[in-house]
Amino acid sequence: MIRIGIDIGSTTVKVVALDEQGQLLYKDYQRHHSRSRETAAQMLTACADQIGEQPVLAAMSGSAALKVSEAAGLPFVQEVFATRRACDVLTPGVDVVIELGGEDAKILFLTGGLEERMNSSCAGGTGAFIDQMAALLNVSLQDLDALSLQHTQIYPIASRCGVFAKSDIQPLLNQGAAKADVAASIYQSIVSQTIAGLAQGRDIKGTVCFLGGPLTFLQGLRERFTETLELDRTHAVFPQDAAYFPAIGAALNAPADIVSTPAEICGKLLAAKKARDAGEILPPLFVSHAEYQAFAERHAKADVALADIAQYSGKAWLGIDAGSTTTKLALVGSDGELLYTYYAPNKGDPIAVCRAELLKIRAVCGERIRIRGAACTGYGEELLKAAFRADFGIVETTAHYTAAKRFLPNVDFIIDIGGQDMKCFKLKAGVVESILLNEACSSGCGSFIESFAAALGYSAAEFAKIGLFAESPVNLGSRCTVFMNSSVKQAQNNGASVGDISAGLSVSVVKNAVYKVIRANSAADLGQNIVVQGGTFLSDAVLRAFEREIGHDVVRPAIAGLMGAYGAALYAKEQQTESSTLLTAAELEAFTVHTKPAACGLCGNNCKLNITTFNDGSRHISGNRCSRPLGKKADALPDAYAYKQRCLTAMNSTVPIDPSGTIGIPLGLGAWELFPFWKALLEGMGFHVVHSGFSTRELYLEGQHTIPSDTVCYPAKLVHGHVLKLIRMGIKTIFFPCLPYNFDEHTGDNHYNCPVVAFYPELLAKNVPELERVNFLYPFLAPHAETKFPKLAADYFAKTLGVYKSVAKAAAQNAYAAYEAFRQEMFAFGERTLREAKEKGQRVVILAGRPYHTDPEVNHGMNQLLVSLGCAVLSEDCIPPLGYEKRTVLNQWTYHARLYNAARFVANHPEVEFVQLVSFGCGLDAITTDEVKDILERAGKVFTMIKIDEVNNLGAAKIRLRSLLEATGNARKEVLLHG
């Protein structure tokens, strides 16, 4: 009997028919545009036309087929399982199968222990991700692929999650990186993700078969995979019908006892009931047109005066807001009236977009309108300022506040939802009191709604309109975009209309803002006079959802999308300059630009620079953290991070390694704190001790394939590379103890390490196969028990390393002195820095994190960034313990207690500011951040948090830090520095 397989994926339907021998008789592949049942039925009819209507055995497969098969009462075969069945028949002898689909990624290890795995819930690098990235680069998939083949270098792009990758790519584009390089980097990030997230510690070796749409059609992606996995022609298999494997597997696996006909199956598919759960339906945004009318009239009042640029003559000021995805321009006249505005996507090339607009403006202005000043703001501020010789560069908070004041003079809360980011400022007496920005992993922003709209074939404005009167909006929750994709698909399959989805997405963006970014409990938490802005708020659906969620009316300026540019223009006007340095029409005509990537190489950070050269020979360098690549001397302000790095480097032995007598310590997690202790202990027993040095991206990649949990924090992931490095150095003994307890500094309720710091060595022992070749020592120790530890340590080292117990015991006792000396050194550094800063009126910031945040690859040079912004930098461990104080939360981890300790110190020192570094995935910081914030805000201090991961989105961090410094009084100095 003929067998039929129907594979309904997230974006496509595949139908195959096989004869009795399993030979492919028919195949078809079509996009379903969320009409999966109808598409499948049509394709099936077409199939029947060819093979003839006759009894068949049939089964369905695919991520979107499950509900359909249940509703239609058709057999279902899980798609990975189906793929394997197809591989058994079609590609015998293959060891590993990698399949990338629209939204799922799968890996199958067929030999050496069958293992099948799908991407975990936090992993987006799949077909849909490539589509999104192509849209971001404004190229077709074919062009993206062609571009990638011409790359000259690869940028590090976060590989864990599509959203993260996006926030890595955007700054690269804004900085002018070549599209070819970005395209290849996008592919490379998918490869990394497959290795890290999917293989989870298992080697991908032998013959590898690649399946799924993207790997069938994209040459560049194939190239990245084969190159990275070091596969030659015979070991990389790209089967002809790669896209059809799950369908073929489903056909092969169709139950023999359920005989049907194509017509019957079509009937079942079309008749299948579409049902939505009551739990996933939200109330409509507007129940009547009258309600909408009242709403629209209220908001129409927040308008701005316009003047006709063709009539106007006199002075004018220009504002340019180079956002992450859009470029905005505003030209204002002497009363702040708007003469000209521009708002459009920057298409990955903000300079070209801006140049074209400036030419237009210059042409219209002629001699009649004289531009007296121009200011830039936003992500691309520095680049555009340099390119077009604008007079001022201002931080976004300033621009937005300046604009918001025009609409609501007593504004006390501004929320701006743009394409890629969300910013909220709380204002008190005209001063920014706190700044909230979305973290990399919560980007439910404008571009997100836009890409959904585009995918469904609507413009953003149309899409929003459809949602206004939708009867039963979908409840999509408030988390990650990756989840959102599948939720939307699910809702569509259950019969939700486009309007329901549009309204649901608006609500979800708002919920994301209110609960994830602002974390508000009530409207009172925000303020009384709220201005909402940013392009996303131009949607009435989003505006309505926001007002409803906070239960409060807000003001939305008619130019909500232009507020940054408008504010910048007003700012320029306030400066009362006589003339502007902005390029003239002739200069703009002659303007050319050439961008070249380069690696800085002046320090370990090895910043990836983009050197932009303009036609007048001047250059702009971006991607740098400090001012060294700009040809200036290194900033000489005290920096505890740099100091600690120097201390740890100095402690490391430079003597050539004698592998037999050397003990290596991976410099990761707790070793950043306790290395002096272990070094003294082991040296006291006569061993030569080395650590593995600072982390680099390359080091991370080296160990990436041995990481079993892709959601653990980056500092933990790095340790894999460190142990491999030690082994590569020829070291035969590696010491990395498990430490449930840390030293008790008597400021908290207990003194644990976090579970990851405490037990990660156990994970390493079981997941890094190379460790079996060396003597890996990871004993459970408790050095805080000072009276017990020396004896226990002596017993241990006598047993494992054959050391005399008396020697070991003495060494253990000495270790305490060495550790104490190191602690004191940090305290002394802190004390000295604070004293000198006071004398000089120098700004001090405590960049508070964990000891392992000292690693330059972990902190991404945040310390240098702060120094370049004119601050002395201390770390949390420069502040001596202030004694016990009861906290709201259980204060039971030594390192976290230091955060509270440092926050308490800052609370009592007006001249010191606090910035907390949080590693993504740090579960404990979900607790500490709220508590630290409380401590600081009670004292009237601003709490600033920077979330870091393998991504290094310096742009966002810079905005945050500059905003903080501005908010806390350094504003003028800072602006002058950049202006």
Place this chain on the structure above:
Amino acid sequence: MAELIYDKDGRLLFTEEMKEEYTILAPNMLPIHMSFLIAIMRSQGFKGELLTSTNPEIVNQGLQSVHNDTCYPALLVIGQMMEALESGKYDLNKVALIITQTGGGCRASNYIHLLRRALKRRGLEQIPVISFNLQGMEKNPGFTFPPKVWLKLLATIAYGDLLMNLSNQCRPYEINAGETDRLTDYWHDELLKRGMPLHNLSSTLDEICASYTAIPRDTSLKAVKVGVVGEIYIKYAPLGNNNLEAFLAKEGCEAVVPGLLDFVIFMGDHHLVDTRRYHIKHRKALASLGVKGVFSWFQNKLRSAIAKTEFRVPADFATIKALAAPFVSDGNKMGEGWLLTGEMLELIHSGVTNIVCTQPFGCLPNHISGKGMIRAIRNAHPEANIVAIDYDPGATRANQENRLRLMLASARETLYRA
């Protein structure tokens, strides 16, 4: 209205006066066990109420109440409580909350503090929060039980474990639909009626076992056995794991869910390990020894009762610990610690090779003792078919079920090949 009295650290106490007029709301984790607990509280004059709501508003309330990166169990438990408080069903001046507290280096020890913070943020500081624990943390003058009742409370864990265990082993095979659940309901009420008998514990356990044996079952049925392990709340609570047991039942599987006894013995074992490993003497070491002893005694009774039947007998604590030892040290004690690894191995050793390892997204201890050990377990037991599933507010059920189905497809293939 009861007077609000605070201890020296400013903690609002649950007073004897409150006992009279306050309703105590408890989150649901293990349906049978928790229901026993509430019934015993009621018998002692408390107005206990188990929160069994499952509506989406719980997640919403959770998102509003705790930091979104906090683990999912905290978000759900606190969200469920806030949803109840907002529901208007309770007099907010006559309601108290109860939550279990485990202590230890996992962030779970902070749940109770996060709950208090959530109350404070909503201006509901007048609501007392009771910590329910065996370590004697946070005492409340109005929340005490006579020693005899404490023993009953301890016995509920053994009885609850037995009912859960036997009903899981019967349900998929029962010939008369619903018979197993009816029997479980019967025993639930009957045990309460008999006052959680301790003096004739063994004979009662035997009686229960015999009654399940008597259920007519289709022994020829080949059901896929699926072990469920993981973070304690997500593993057990239907609200936490999107009703995993119901899903497995619908798929015709036999769910094998390790009982709570191992976990409570594990809790008692902590301090003893510290003393042995680091020579640290804990104040509570003696109490821990007691806890461990009592629950081990219960476990032995339970095991010998099941051993008399044809049902699968769960391994005892010492065996699980020995199985885990080559993989993780018993010093790995935060969260579920080595017990999680041990439970996976125990399941595999008893022939249950298909395992769902459940955890909240980003669960810290499970990076190591859960996901971190799967590779090593598979190397030692290539037949192991383990799927790790993350739970959090954004994870969709379809996504989770698809991964479960993958595991089941392999499981079925193995089962039918055999």
